[in-house]
Amino acid sequence: MxxxxxxxxxxxxxxxxxxxxxxxxxxxxxxxxxxxxxxxxxxxxxxxxxxxxxxxxxxxxxxxxxxxxxxxxxxxxxxxxxxxxxxxxxxxxxxxxxxxxxxxxxxxxxxxxxxxxxxxxxxxxxxxxxxxxxxxxxxxxxxxxxxxxxxxxxxxxxxxxxxxxxxxxxxxxxxxxxxxxxxxxxxxxxDEALLMAQSKSISKARGNNDKQKIVEVKDTKTTKENLKMDYKGSQIVQGTATTDDVKSSKGTKKESSINLTKEDRYVANIKYPDSSAEKTEPVKVEKSSKRNSTQVRMFNFPYLLSMLSNDNERVKSLDVLTDISRKFQLNTSQIIDGFGAQKEFIYHHNMSYDVQNSNDKITGNNPRQIGYFGTALGKMLTIERINIFTWSEEEMYHIAQEAINAGYKPLGGLDYQSTNGNFVLEPKANSTNYGEHEVVVTFTHQPNLYAGLYHIQMDIR
Structure with a gap:
């Protein structure tokens, strides 16, 4: 039969x-x-x-x-x-x-x-x-x-x-x-290992949505009135301020370093690229160039990993995410609605996400983007996934090398540098610490997806 x-x-x-x-x-x-x-x-x-x-x-x-x-x-x-x-x-x-x-x-x-x-x-x-x-x-x-x-x-x-x-x-x-x-x-x-990892990621996201998990915020001063959020064009609206106007909730640089949080110290240590490097030429997506690699601060995998894997780091305010993302020269932002309380806060340079047509749009040279996906309550987000997009092959491999240096290995034991940006990295050993989660990193690069950009997705396993 x-x-x-x-x-x-x-x-x-x-x-x-x-x-x-x-x-x-x-x-x-x-x-x-x-x-x-x-x-x-x-x-x-x-x-x-x-x-x-x-x-x-x-x-x-x-x-x-x-x-x-x-x-x-x-x-x-x-x-x-x-x-x-x-x-x-x-x-x-x-x-x-x-x-x-x-x-x-x-x-x-x-x-x-x-x-x-x-x-x-x-x-x-x-x-x-x-x-x-x-x-x-x-x-x-x-x-x-x-x-x-x-x-x-x-x-x-x-x-x-x-x-x-x-x-x-x-x-x-x-x-x-x-x-x-x-x-x-x-x-x-x-490519079966890659497809299985992506399918597992999708199933997990759907499972979290079905449970309609609600974030518990421990700030007693937070109210529905002062945490109202919406999106208008590509700007996050809180009262009359956009993301370009948002200041860190921890105050100004004059504050003593003793009072700085881990996020503040991280933001303070990231230097803005030279503003003269910014270009306004017609849209062009290049594959990679060492000449351009110094113009932007590359994404920091170890820090992003700690944001996602550690329960104590996963809950972030909009202000903190904005400050961190701006230091990567990502100054434009959107909020994308998901299922129920799920949202994605995305920050980008020379690109955007077209919600109506469900595709990524390139608007200038060297496009890059980071997205924090999770469950939102007001301006607080419990991060469940991090999405990175980059035009640069060099930056993609830089992220992969940082992951390998942090104890990751290619799924299936393949040579990840010969896959044209399509592979999966997983931790070599299972996490045994309470309150920590394993994170799988999926790399995808297809001409007809994500406007041809390199996509790096970090998911809690």
């Missing part, structure tokens, strides 16, 4: 989806919506999946499908899309589907809407389920069926859709006798 299920799954796989590698809680403007039967519906409230169109690195048409909860469900190349009934969508090229955990579920090659070439299916535990071979929409060639435990159960030979032979066991001729691996299979699972 399992073998029949896998054959049906792969032979009828016409439209499957992927969740963009975007972890914000916004469905992109212009997304297509489908119900559980892959029939088109008008909006998200009736949908089980949503679809986002894109182009791959070669300029070929593809789309990403997502579970409505945000996890990647599939990525496929196509010729045409049917928005009313997805079974009439015409696929062409390699298509992958994913379990909700982020593990690869299937890989299938198409040509002009018909299965043509190799096809794979995987169990939820990651083990191979079946290896099939198609020609012009029909099973043709050797097919291998595995048990969930990884044992080759059957070898079957097909010719033009007809089974001509089947034996128990057998030998999988796709496996290289020198490496003991199926290179095709491994090639289409190379």
């Amino acid at each position: 399992k073998r029949l299920y896998f054959i049906i799954l792969l032979s009828t796989l016409f439209t499957v989806a992927t969740a963009q590698r975007v972890t914000r809680t916004y469905i992109p403007h212009g997304a297509f919506f489908y119900n559980s039967q892959w029939q088109g519906v008008p909006n998200a409230s009736k949908a089980s999946y949503y679809r986002v169109l894109a182009l791959d690195d070669k300029g070929q048409k593809m789309f990403y499908d997502y579970y409505i909860t945000g996890q990647l469900q599939a990525e496929k190349h196509y010729i045409s899309i049917n928005r009313q009934n997805d079974k009439y969508t015409v696929l062409n090229g390699v298509c992958r589907t994913f379990h909700k955990s982020g593990r690869v579920e299937s890989v299938l090659q198409y040509k002009n809407g018909k299965a043509n070439g190799r096809a794979l299916s995987f169990f939820p535990n990651g083990n191979i389920g079946m290896k099939l071979s198609y020609r012009n929409g029909l099973l043709d060639g050797p097919c291998y069926t595995y048990t969930e435990g990884g044992r080759l159960e059957y070898t079957t030979i097909w010719r033009n859709g007809t089974k001509v032979n089947e034996i128990k066991g057998g030998k999988d001729h796709y496996i290289n006798k020198n490496t003991n691996e199926d290179e095709f299979c491994e090639h289409y699972r190379h």
Whole structure:
């Protein structure tokens, strides 16, 4: 019965989806919506999946499908899309589907809407389920069926859709006798660790939202009146002051250093870059340049890690976050509403987030941004995630190196410097201290995501 299920799954796989590698809680403007039967519906409230169109690195048409909860469900190349009934969508090229955990579920090659070439299916535990071979929409060639435990159960030979032979066991001729691996299979699972980490991050964020966690603020002077917040354009509004006018709640620089908090001392030790370095040329996103690296203060990973991992550091006021972010030359700000009490306070330079169209917009040279996501009560935020965006490859690798120096290692043991900015770092040892949390750091760089910027996401595990 399992073998029949896998054959049906792969032979009828016409439209499957992927969740963009975007972890914000916004469905992109212009997304297509489908119900559980892959029939088109008008909006998200009736949908089980949503679809986002894109182009791959070669300029070929593809789309990403997502579970409505945000996890990647599939990525496929196509010729045409049917928005009313997805079974009439015409696929062409390699298509992958994913379990909700982020593990690869299937890989299938198409040509002009018909299965043509190799096809794979995987169990939820990651083990191979079946290896099939198609020609012009029909099973043709050797097919291998595995048990969930990884044992080759059957070898079957097909010719033009007809089974001509089947034996128990057998030998999988796709496996290289020198490496003991199926290179095709491994090639289409190379990013599985990254996808699993992102899926876990999304699931955790959704779980926190469902619980509607409320932050307990210990400031008895705080009232609903003086903590009222909203956003107007890209300015945070508190009475009549914007973020450019906000002063530190701890007073002026004339105060004695004895009274300074850890945040104040940190802010005081960060120097503004030379203001003459600021440019107003037309929009241009460069990959990296050592010449420009001295113009801005790079993000400090150890300090940001302490803000997120330590319960005593996670609750920050808007004033403190503003002061810290301004020292990184991030002087413009927004508040982005999430689910319930969740919000993201973002600070940026030469970029912004377009809430209506759900995308990042570049407005000048060398764009950078930091976002603090969490549960808000008035002007206090309990930080649950930190998002960093940068134009600079050098800065991205600087953050990664600081993390490694702090005891992090690449997930899967891969060479992170050869991944073009797509890898995951995790702590080498589990935290044993009370009130501390492990933080996983996900690096993402895709031409069609985040305006092509490098994205570094820090999540509590």
